[in-house]
Amino acid sequence: MKKVRSIILAFKQLRNAIALLLGTIVLGSLIFQWYYLPSFDPEYTGTIIDNILATISLLLSLEVYSFPHGGDIIIKLLFVVYPFLGLLLIGIGILEFGMIVFTYRYRIEAWNNWLAQDMERHTILVGLGNVGNRVLNELKEDGIETTVITLEDGKSTELINELLEHPSIALIFGDATQRQILEKANIKRARALIAVTNDDLVNFKIATIAKEMNPTLRTVIRAFDVAFSKKVTELFDIDAALSTSAIAAPAFVATSFEDGIIQTLKSKKGKKDIHLMEIEISPEKRASPLNVGEIESQFDITILAIDNQPHPEPNEKINPGSILLTLGEIKSLRQLKTQFS
Numbered sequence: 360m361k362k363v364r365s366i367i368l369a370f371k372q373l374r375n376a377i378a379l380l381l382g383t384i385v386l387g388s389l390i391f392q393w394y395y396l397p398s399f400d401p402e403y404t405g406t407i408i409d410n411i412l413a414t415i416s417l418l419l420s421l422e423v424y425s426f427p428h429g430g431d432i433i434i435k436l437l438f439v440v441y442p443f444l445g446l447l448l449i450g451i452g453i454l455e456f457g458m459i460v461f462t463y464r465y466r467i468e469a470w471n472n473w474l475a476q477d478m479e480r481h482t483i484l485v486g487l488g489n490v491g492n493r494v495l496n497e498l499k500e501d502g503i504e505t506t507v508i509t510l511e512d513g514k515s516t517e518l519i520n521e522l523l524e525h526p527s528i529a530l531i532f533g534d535a536t537q538r539q540i541l542e543k544a545n546i547k548r549a550r551a552l553i554a555v556t557n558d559d560l561v562n563f564k565i566a567t568i569a570k571e572m573n574p575t576l577r578t579v580i581r582a583f584d585v586a587f588s589k590k591v592t593e594l595f596d597i598d599a600a601l602s603t604s605a606i607a608a609p610a611f612v613a614t615s616f617e618d619g620i621i622q623t624l625k626s627k628k629g630k631k632d633i634h635l636m637e638i639e640i641s642p643e644k645r646a647s648p649l650n651v652g653e654i655e656s657q658f659d660i661t662i663l664a665i666d667n668q669p670h671p672e673p674n675e676k677i678n679p680g681s682i683l684l685t686l687g688e689i690k691s692l693r694q695l696k697t698q699f700s
Contacts, residue, residue, distance in 0.1 A: 376448070376451055379448065379451075380448050380452070383418065383448065384415060387414030387418070387441060388410040388411050388414045389410075390433060390437050391410040391437070392405070392410050394427075394433050394434035395434055396427070399424065399425055399426075399427040399429070399430060400424040400425040417437065417438065417441035417442055419445055420446070422438075472543055474506075474529040475531060478504050478529065479545075479548045480549070480550040481503070481505060481506055481549050482503050482504070482505050482506075482549065482553060483549050484505055484506070484508070484552075484553050485507075485509075485535040485562075485565055486509070486554060486556040486557070486581070487518060488555065488556070488557060491555045501689075504527060505527075506544045506545065506549070507528060507529070507531065508531045508533065508535045508544055509530070509532060510533070510534065529544070531543050535554070536561065536565055536568060538572065542572075546569055546576065549573065551577040551578070551579065552565070552576055552577070552579070553580075554579070554580045555580075555581040555611065556581070559580075559581075559583055562581055563582075563597070565580070566578040566580050570597070578596075578597050578598050579600075579611055580600050581600075581601060582600040634688070634689055634692060635684070636684075636686075636687075637682060637685075638682070638695060638696050639681070639682045639700055640677060640679055640699050640700065641679065641680075649677045650673070650675060651665075651672065651675045651677065654695070658687070658695045659691050660688075660691050660692060661686040662683055662684070662685055662686075663684045664683070665677060665681050666681055
């Protein structure tokens, strides 16, 4: 799938050349249809296939039908100009394709920009320190498309070289507080932004600028100061500010997906992380089943409490408007929230 994605992306970069070629073929076919007569060549029948075949042949400097000596000047020009035009179009196509292959092979800046612009509902990660590296590993393990923004001085590191080889991670070098850098990361089509630099104020600034550019964006920032993190989430439109002294990298990823994440529990090796999450059942989304046992079985989660009442029985009904305290993997919790919240 990754190779297919790269091929599709390469063809998108060739779309102008392809559109020009198709337009040239259509124009030539129409000229054949209007100006070339069967009397010029007994084998010409005037069908659409004849017109297209004749146009392509001229572009390749091949002659399928006889030159229209007694024809209109337009059809004569077609026979004269199209062979040269074909050589020009082929040359442009080969040059652009070669540049795309070179760009992909060496993962230079242009390819990363193309890859970021091709992403949709992706996560933007700002900062590649210790926390950023762990968050990135979580994103990769969860198969989440990611654009990483890091400063220029990190270009030569081993991690950067590894990311440049990764086919589904776009790497943007620059200052994420600059709007043009966020635009390169395709901020307007992103789902979430996680800012984990070593500066609380920088993380805050990045999140606020990103939120201005994409009001639907979910923003999660790293904050060393617990009081600061509490204040910015109260006063500003930032979805979550997490203290790395008290929370693990998986929580940044989980919180970037959903509201209601209370805590992230690191599970045993080989298993997914478990999240404690609060979910409110919407009155508008009444669906069966609506009892504890069936929902736990269907979504593979555990319901710890309903409306602050712990240890609900399996046959206990869940009413619209109830608030559930749930425990489970992020994908299962997201499915439950999508269906009932």
